[in-house]
Amino acid sequence: MNNAAKTAPALRGYPRRDGRKGIRNVIAVAYLVECAHHVAREIAGIDRAAAHVIGFPGCFPNVYAQKMMERLCTHPNVGAVMIVSLGCESFDRDRLARVVAESGRPVETLVIQNAGGTRSTIAAGQDWVRARAAELAAAPTVPMDVSELVVGTVCGGSDGTSGITGNPAAGVAFDRLVAAGATCIFEETGELIGCEEIMAARAATPELAVELRASVDKAARYYATLGFGSFAVGNAEGGLTTIEEKSLGAYMKSGQSPISGLIKPGDIPPRGGLYLMDVVPDGEVRFGFPNISDNAEIVEMMASGAHCTLFVTGRGSVVGSALAPVIKIAANPHMYRRLAEDMDINAGRILEGAASVAEVGAEIFDFVSALAAGKQSASEALGHQEFILTYKSFEPIGPACLPV
Amino acid sequence: MAATDSRLLLLSPGDSVYVLRDQVAAGEVIAVQGRHVTVPVALGLGHKIARVAIAAGEKVIKYGAPIGSASTAIAPGEHVHLHNLRSDYTPTHSRDAASDTGEETA
Numbered sequence: 001m002n003n004a005a006k007t008a009p010a011l012r013g014y015p016r017r018d019g020r021k022g023i024r025n026v027i028a029v030a031y032l033v034e035c036a037h038h039v040a041r042e043i044a045g046i047d048r049a050a051a052h053v054i055g056f057p058g059c060f061p062n063v064y065a066q067k068m069m070e071r072l073c074t075h076p077n078v079g080a081v082m083i084v085s086l087g088c089e090s091f092d093r094d095r096l097a098r099v100v101a102e103s104g105r106p107v108e109t110l111v112i113q114n115a116g117g118t119r120s121t122i123a124a125g126q127d128w129v130r131a132r133a134a135e136l137a138a139a140p141t142v143p144m145d146v147s148e149l150v151v152g153t154v155c156g157g158s159d160g161t162s163g164i165t166g167n168p169a170a171g172v173a174f175d176r177l178v179a180a181g182a183t184c185i186f187e188e189t190g191e192l193i194g195c196e197e198i199m200a201a202r203a204a205t206p207e208l209a210v211e212l213r214a215s216v217d218k219a220a221r222y223y224a225t226l227g228f229g230s231f232a233v234g235n236a237e238g239g240l241t242t243i244e245e246k247s248l249g250a251y252m253k254s255g256q257s258p259i260s261g262l263i264k265p266g267d268i269p270p271r272g273g274l275y276l277m278d279v280v281p282d283g284e285v286r287f288g289f290p291n292i293s294d295n296a297e298i299v300e301m302m303a304s305g306a307h308c309t310l311f312v313t314g315r316g317s318v319v320g321s322a323l324a325p326v327i328k329i330a331a332n333p334h335m336y337r338r339l340a341e342d343m344d345i346n347a348g349r350i351l352e353g354a355a356s357v358a359e360v361g362a363e364i365f366d367f368v369s370a371l372a373a374g375k376q377s378a379s380e381a382l383g384h385q386e387f388i389l390t391y392k393s394f395e396p397i398g399p400a401c402l403p404v
Numbered sequence: 405m406a407a408t409d410s411r412l413l414l415l416s417p418g419d420s421v422y423v424l425r426d427q428v429a430a431g432e433v434i435a436v437q438g439r440h441v442t443v444p445v446a447l448g449l450g451h452k453i454a455r456v457a458i459a460a461g462e463k464v465i466k467y468g469a470p471i472g473s474a475s476t477a478i479a480p481g482e483h484v485h486l487h488n489l490r491s492d493y494t495p496t497h498s499r500d501a502a503s504d505t506g507e508e509t510a
Contacts, residue, residue, distance in 0.1 A: 160450020239450035
């Protein structure tokens with residue numbers, strides 16, 4: 001233990017004006033409607049390692065999407081922002097540019113309809129990205145402490161192994177991170193159906209317990225209206241039978257720490273601790289499924305400041321993310337052998353008796369620290385930069401959600 | 405303590421199901437608390453095997469918590485899945501429930 005601590009590379013971060021630090025220093029190339037997506041992708045293509053594409057496809061305005069894009073463009077891992085607008089979409093690009101400028105980051109807006117079309121916008125964008133990439137690569141870093149990290153967790157492509165290997169190991173890592181003062185976020189209330197009572201018992205205050213229970217009730221109602229739970233065909237093929245069984249397995253990711261608060265996408269946790277993110281929209285069912293695939297959840301945790309995401313998979317998801325690296329934890333040892341190049345941690349060894357949950361948890365904790373010292377995760381090195389953002393609507397959280 | 409196949413993992417003392425930590429081939433005979441049970445179809449790791457007799461309507465317990473109710477009586481050693489376990493919240497949809505269970509419908 002002591003040896004490992006001595007030899008572990010030091011965490012370092014890129015300081016931002018709001019006091020947060022980034023573990024990466026990338027350029028966000030943000031399209032504001034699908035019609036500008038191609039141009040944004042071509043601009044970022046000049047330097048795919050330095051420039052990551054994010055965006056919102058819709059032409060109709062959405063308060064949630066505006067907030068998400070503002071949070072993502074001022075994410076600690078982002079050092080500069082190129083905004084790509086078609087011109088006639090509803091998104092408030094001036095407000096987005098102002099928010100980014102006020103954060104102290106270089107920002108440039110290109111409006112395709114005013115910039116001479118596709119080719120000239122791409123050329124102008126690439127020039128800007130090239131210049132910023134050189135600056136960001138030379139930017140100084142400062143020492144960073146584990147307590148300054150924000151870490152999210154998600155499970156995708158779950159099977160019957162996820163809840164007994166990867167998820168409990170991620171929970172151990174979360175407990176260590178929280179004990180060190182870091183901020184940890186778990187989510188998908190639709191995958192906590194059946195866990196509401198045991199989860200509420202961990203709430204920091206009785207009032208927060210009520211909020212936690214209510215968030216799961218809301219998810220159950222929402223999914224009942226849709227007619228489908230958060231349960232895919234592959235889950236059943238992997239041995240999971242019911243949503244509450246999948247939920248209990250997913251719940252293991254949260255570890256044993258007390259729950260400090262309930263946040264919604266884009267809310268920045270006020271201090272270290274363990275937070276539940278309520279990802280199910282408020283009000284009547286409006287825009288379809290809360291999160292249509294795993295990356296939607298990763299994006300929402302990034303919007304709340306997550307520097308990286310622990311992703312536990314049994315069936316074998318290969319995704320990464322734009323802006324913030326994803327650590328891939330294989331729950332199933334057979335899948336690990338099939339997809340080793342996409343995996344960072346083999347938690348399947350727990351099933352084979354080759355490692356304990358605590359040992360794999362320690363490995364995950366060390367991997368998070370190494371990421372913050374500059375190491376790349378497998379999905380990051382493979383160039384995965386998935387991103388998805390769709391329509392939602394939320395009410396602000398109530399006063400009982402952040403009690404301390 | 406009665407013999408149980410080492411591939412059957414008990415997650416919590418009060419559980420009514422085991423979890424398979426490795427595959428079981430079709431036709432294999434496995435020990436479940438001293439009882440010898442023939443597994444009719446191949447089962448992958450992560451699947452559940454009944455540890456005790458479970459009555460129709462009874463809660464099935466895994467991780468020490470209910471994961472749904474038995475839709476039919478389940479004998480010890482039997483595969484527990486979509487054909488005999490139902491959610492108490494939202495129904496589980498699948499491409500083809502019969503083939504997903506790996507069980508014969510008879």
